[in-house]
């Protein structure tokens with residue numbers, strides 16, 4: 199009895215201690231008293247091509263940090279790093295089992311992501327220098343056994359590149375840091391009122407006119423002070439299709455799917471100023487402003503040319519992004535849009551549409567059919583559920599106004615991603631304080647607040663996502679500051695079950711391990727406390 203109690207106590211102690219440096223917290227981990235030292239003589243062995251992404255990622259980091267790569271051998275002898283395909287041992291998607299002792303390192307998984315996350319965890323157990331450039335040649339790793347798998351399949355982060363543009367190098371850094379914390383959906387907000395950021399060959403003016411903003415351009419700065427962007431100079435930027443392909447491949451090499459967003463029918467000022475003849479009803483006398491006070495920014499659902507345009511845009515977008523989903527926006531259609539458009543009036547009569555909502559539903563049914571034709575599914579903001587939309591079961595909504603809004607969608611059996619502003623809008627201030635950057639229109643989103651989000655487990659809830667809107671992201675430093683350390687809390691609520699999470703343990707891991715790692719990578723995070 200006494201023996202058993204001691205064993206139990208020891209186990210509890212080791213459980214607490216062992217996951218001591220890993221974020222997100224693994225399902226189970228047990229430390230042992232051995233250690234393994236990885237150096238240039240260490241060999242790796244793999245019995246599966248599924249480990250390739252993981253091996254390359256580790257090799258690239260070793261190359262950077264130690265200036266060597268591990269050689270491969272074709273028998274798993276003692277002292278190797280061994281990747282083993284083990285669908286019987288590891289049953290959950292994206293899961294892995296990592297075993298480290300003096301005889302070697304074994305990573306078992308059943309899919310590409312599982313091997314990748316096994317390596318990510320391994321690297322978190324190594325000294326922090328593995329994440330940067332260093333002169334470390336020998337890596338001592340404490341013995342441990344970890345069994346791990348994520349709670350949610352969708353662990354996302356959104357970057358808005360429309361309001362302020364970020365170049366390819368920054369987008370890659372952003373993706374790399376996501377990967378490092380097992381986030382796996384990069385939602386790329388590519389178009390909005392303030393800029394169209396993706397090259398579309400059929401419609402070159404989208405980027406020639408629609409990606410340039412400021413004095414003397416067709417996209418002046420917003421009249422809303424926080425949304426203004428750099429005041430005194432023209433701001434421009436977009437990604438060529440070659441750059442998009444490069445970024446998608448970069449993300450894939452880190453087990454991240456890229457979800458492109460083409461925001462419509464609202465938030466479309468940049469498209470409208472680029473192709474006014476195609477996209478506006480000449481007899482429309484409606485005058486309105488969006489919540490962000492952008493004037494007349496909405497596509498017209500009554501025009502045939504609107505759908506021709508969207509079909510053209512979508513067919514180029516689907517060719518660039520292999521992910522099953524495309525995000526079509528749907529948020530914040532301003533009141534007053536279409537009110538005095540003869541084309542919309544005609545459409546309403548023809549299809550017996552009674553309200554603005556009906557018109558919006560009609561629009562989304564049509565664009566969803568375009569996606570279906572291209573073999574893609576739709577993601578859209580929660581507003582598309584207003585009225586009685588005819589969406590496909592496989593489509594997905596993102597609930598941003600509140601967790602409640604998300605649960606309402608779930609009650610309607612909608613696949614839902616939770617992105618509630620109160621917890622996951624990383625453009626909001628951390629706290630109300632003089633000089634603290636960020637948006638103030640919702641509540642402050644502190645690190646603790648993010649961590650306190652406890653989404654329920656129900657089948658339609660597919661995951662969580664944080665949004666980094668960029669009206670106030672005037673440079674990369676501020677972008678880093680808003681995202682980190684909050685993204686650490688995001689990854690843990692996405693990966694680890696609420697009953698296994700504790701704020702104090704998390705905070706300690708952040709301060710002792712995660713922040714020093716981010717420092718090695720020159721991330722301009724916001725200090726904790």
Ligand code: TNX
Nearest residue numbers: 529530579598625637667668
């Ligand atoms: C609301 S949330 C928006 C964005 C803004 C953001 C600023 C949503 C779907 N739309 O257009 O950038 O607030 O916090």
